[in-house]
Amino acid sequence: MTERSIPFTELVQSLPATVPFVGPEAIERQRGRTFEARTGANESAFGVSPKAAAAMGEAVERISWYGDPESFDLRQALAAKHGVAMEEICVGGGIDELLGLVVRMTVTPGTPVVTSLGAYPTFNYHVAGFGGRLVTMPYVDDREDPASLLAAVGKERAPLVYLANPDNPMGTWQEAGAVADFVAALPQGCLLVLDEAYIEFAPEGLAPPLDTSDPRVMRMRTFSKAHGMAGARIGYAIAHRELITGLNKIRNHFGLNRIAQAGALASLDDPAFIAQVTAEVAAGREDYYALAARLGLSTIPSATNFVAIDVGSGERARAILQALQEEDVFIRMPGVPPLDRCIRVTVGRPEERALFAAAFERVLAALPA
């Protein structure tokens, strides 16, 4: 068989067969052993709201029915929570799916798209998948840099720019005013995807007020992090209704899992649980800060459910990551310099943190200086 016999588009033919992340299960299969501490994928270690768990369990009974393609009940609850109209919300299979849709909506082969060098790989994967040309600006002091992103948008006349607040993989953040200024400075015809996956873990007031009258920004939120529902795949976009209409023109309308919708709706109804999770996460971050300090390492202050620990160099970070795997501890690390001088550890349960701490100390001790 020749390649010619498969009618791939030129674009798909040209794409590499890469994935944004290798899942922990794949690593476990390679190792032939499961991890004791799953502290790499920024999954919540603190489970889901009991209300959400109950709703999901009950939803299994009606799994033979498609979920509501309009996610009416969930959008209604989200609209009330955020003080926006239902028509300003689109529910999708996690932010990942929504990122793919917004890229598809704005990018054709050759379109410049601006992001930070080392920011979320799945966004980059989608940009590449639709033939966009990534323009990356460096982090400054471990933070995404709105000024250089803005300059790149202007220089490239880019229709799409990505910013995460708080940021992944460093855990740093922008003040709400800085984000609002960034949006206000964007040229008409440029859309900011503001990824707020980790916003619940951040100090109050980090998210700028929602302004759905401005078509230059789309906010992305998820149930994967603080709500502890990563495996359910459910998130949402908040934006000007014309932008939401665009998503609705191309999304897979019957694509949402019925159990996920039920769980998300119930989880919204349990803010006390989310408050408890974020408090536990804040305590966990302090644990990691203290651990690093005790080991003579510095940490990057985090507004997320993970902490980046500076281990000095990319080489050391990669060696530590590998050695921790041998200790049955799963972590990840940023992909590019200078961020890759850090390892990135998700806040686990206290016992996972203890496992990580002990393993990390052993690994460091065994490492050549």
Next chain:
Amino acid sequence: MTERSIPFTELVQSLPATVPFVGPEAIERQRGRTFEARTGANESAFGVSPKAAAAMGEAVERISWYGDPESFDLRQALAAKHGVAMEEICVGGGIDELLGLVVRMTVTPGTPVVTSLGAYPTFNYHVAGFGGRLVTMPYVDDREDPASLLAAVGKERAPLVYLANPDNPMGTWQEAGAVADFVAALPQGCLLVLDEAYIEFAPEGLAPPLDTSDPRVMRMRTFSKAHGMAGARIGYAIAHRELITGLNKIRNHFGLNRIAQAGALASLDDPAFIAQVTAEVAAGREDYYALAARLGLSTIPSATNFVAIDVGSGERARAILQALQEEDVFIRMPGVPPLDRCIRVTVGRPEERALFAAAFERVLAALPA
């Protein structure tokens, strides 16, 4: 705000804001009343395997973890079931999502794509969404017509053609030999999407043998129908590994619900349950055939979990569909002539079938001749 201020691609700007189907929940909201018989969306009325239900219930516990992006365990089980390699299978969020991916993989604006006039609207939605040019060939005797599809592929040099076997919305089918002949006659560089969503309800031997060495065909299967897991959104494609590699280049790798994966795996392990469902469905079809005969109407013999009943004209079919809604009975009907002289009724549970039968008889009696 002008439209110019949103950086939609020309294609997305040009798309209509339509949906392939309106969900029953939306109709219920319009009516202000729920349906008593949900017999319109070809959802299984016979639930899921108890093994699958148990597995899904248990999976809720780990919902804070992403599902395995490689669906390793499920692909392994599917490969064993079908006697193919794991690398010849791609799991997706139902056939709907996989159809979107295969269209994206092969279609750019203007690409001709061949299907039957009145066949699955969601496929057409995806083709339109990627700017493809749909070429539709008429059904012949209420069946899709491989000969004319093949002629259209040749004439248009189409790289993609769609055939469902058994068919939706008519429930008719092609013999395995006819499908195999169709594939064999396709030019190199044309891909057949063979949608076998309903295959479990069909007589043994309707599916041609799997030949993953031929890059001209991709088979689509689902857990939505006989397995009763429509709300879970999980299905898969079987094809030459180069085709699967293409899907893997563009799919949303962390997009699959963890509960859906667990349920699908467990459902595969309960063939006795599937056999029981298909037997109940077969009995239900006979019920509908008998009902129609008693009412002086003809039916289209079906190899699926629904039956098309010929009511004489599109006008009558639409009137009946509306009147049945008033009776709290949800059905659908084909969208285009001459298929739209039929209503399409999903095989419900015996009590739903009785509700439908009584309502249908009342509605027919009240209809002008």
